[in-house]
Amino acid sequence: MLEIAGLTVRYGEFRAVSEVTLSVADGEVLALLGPSGCGKSTLLRAVAGLEAAQGAVRWDGAELSGVPVHRRGFGLVFQDGQLFPHRDVAGNIAFGLRMSGLARAERESRVAELLELVGLAGYGARGVRELSGGEQQRVALARALAPRPRLLLLDEPLSALDRMLRDQLAGELAELLRKTGSTALVVTHDHDEAATLADRVALLRAGRVVQTGAPEQVWCSPADEWAAGFLGCTAFLPARVRAGEASSVLGSFAVAGPDGPATLGLRPAGLRVAERGEVAGRVVGRTNRRDRVELSVRLDEKLGGHEVPAQSGVRTAPRLGEEVRLALDPDGVALVRP
Numbered sequence: 001m002l003e004i005a006g007l008t009v010r011y012g013e014f015r016a017v018s019e020v021t022l023s024v025a026d027g028e029v030l031a032l033l034g035p036s037g038c039g040k041s042t043l044l045r046a047v048a049g050l051e052a053a054q055g056a057v058r059w060d061g062a063e064l065s066g067v068p069v070h071r072r073g074f075g076l077v078f079q080d081g082q083l084f085p086h087r088d089v090a091g092n093i094a095f096g097l098r099m100s101g102l103a104r105a106e107r108e109s110r111v112a113e114l115l116e117l118v119g120l121a122g123y124g125a126r127g128v129r130e131l132s133g134g135e136q137q138r139v140a141l142a143r144a145l146a147p148r149p150r151l152l153l154l155d156e157p158l159s160a161l162d163r164m165l166r167d168q169l170a171g172e173l174a175e176l177l178r179k180t181g182s183t184a185l186v187v188t189h190d191h192d193e194a195a196t197l198a199d200r201v202a203l204l205r206a207g208r209v210v211q212t213g214a215p216e217q218v219w220c221s222p223a224d225e226w227a228a229g230f231l232g233c234t235a236f237l238p239a240r241v242r243a244g245e246a247s248s249v250l251g252s253f254a255v256a257g258p259d260g261p262a263t264l265g266l267r268p269a270g271l272r273v274a275e276r277g278e279v280a281g282r283v284v285g286r287t288n289r290r291d292r293v294e295l296s297v298r299l300d301e302k303l304g305g306h307e308v309p310a311q312s313g314v315r316t317a318p319r320l321g322e323e324v325r326l327a328l329d330p331d332g333v334a335l336v337r338p
């Protein structure tokens with residue numbers, strides 16, 4: 001397993017990564033999630049050995065600080081693939097195998113196996129410049145997987161692709177990681193991608209780990225209001241947990257954990273327009289999305305008059321100024337405990 005202990009990376013006086021302690025178990029996929037500039041890539045690069053760091057990076061208990069990048073047994077994939085432009089697809093995938101001195105016949109069979117695995121069977125002789133962006137990323141992944149690395153380090157592997165391809169490849173990549181039993185550290189700033197790929201998420205802010213947990217746990221119970229805000233909450237209401245129920249002016253829903261005060265973080269998906277909804281308000285803002293309309297709703301005065309995010313279907317979307325009724329969807333809200 002990978003252990004990162006008290007890891008700090010400095011650029012001059014600036015600490016891009018600060019005292020980070022994290023571990024990744026065998027076969028686990030951990031996503032590093034956080035806003036731009038929070039130190040995700042720097043942390044990944046320090047684990048790869050590409051960045052000088054203080055603190056420890058260990059594999060199965062063995063310290064890696066003196067071990068150069070190519071001897072760590074890690075596979076790397078970057079945002080833009082970084083394929084060798086003058087080699088064909090097979091030549092790119094075979095690169096690490098050649099380095100490790102594998103005989104030609106074994107190399108060829110391993111390359112064929114990987115092409116199959118990433119859905120590019122028959123592409124071996126193609127030039128990499130003739131490939132689409134999605135195909136190039138598959139080749140980069142095959143190249144990283146070919147020498148059977150003990151850890152895969154993926155830095156925004158899908159972010160250069162358009163949205164649809166990205167969603168599709170995220171699903172395929174998740175399946176591939178499971179199928180190969182890979183242990184992986186994945187940098188992303190995309191929440192959906194983190195949820196699709198990762199068993200566990202580490203949320204970073206200004207070089208520090210703010211929270212780790214299963215994606216759904218981090219999504220539903222962010223560590224603080226900053227984390228909730230990063231995870232899409234745009235309004236907060238006071239709430240209280242008592243006997244397994246979280247209550248606020250919006251109603252109540254079942255939660256686990258101790259009694260006490262809490263803060264309810266609201267995202268559009270947490271309040272849906274519904275004829276029989278228990279919450280009344282008036283639409284004061286609306287934004288069209290692909291498959292939904294996001295609304296800003298001013299709640300009735302007797303509910304406190306707060307402005308909250310909500311959403312409706314596209315065909316049934318209310319107009320600006322319209323009175324609406326909203327139903328609370330517990331899957332769309334976050335509960336922040338003090």
Ligand SMILES: Nc1ncnc2c1ncn2[C@@H]1O[C@H](COP(=O)(O)OP(=O)(O)OP(=O)(O)O)[C@@H](O)[C@H]1O
Pocket residue numbers: 011016034035036037038039040041042043189
């Ligand atoms: N070589 C460098 N010299 C000086 N500062 C750097 C260097 N590389 C990164 N930084 C700074 O360190 C911080 C962390 O950068 P990093 O690339 O790790 O962030 P990130 O979370 O991966 O961001 P993004 O999602 O935008 O890629 C940023 O403030 C960045 O400007």
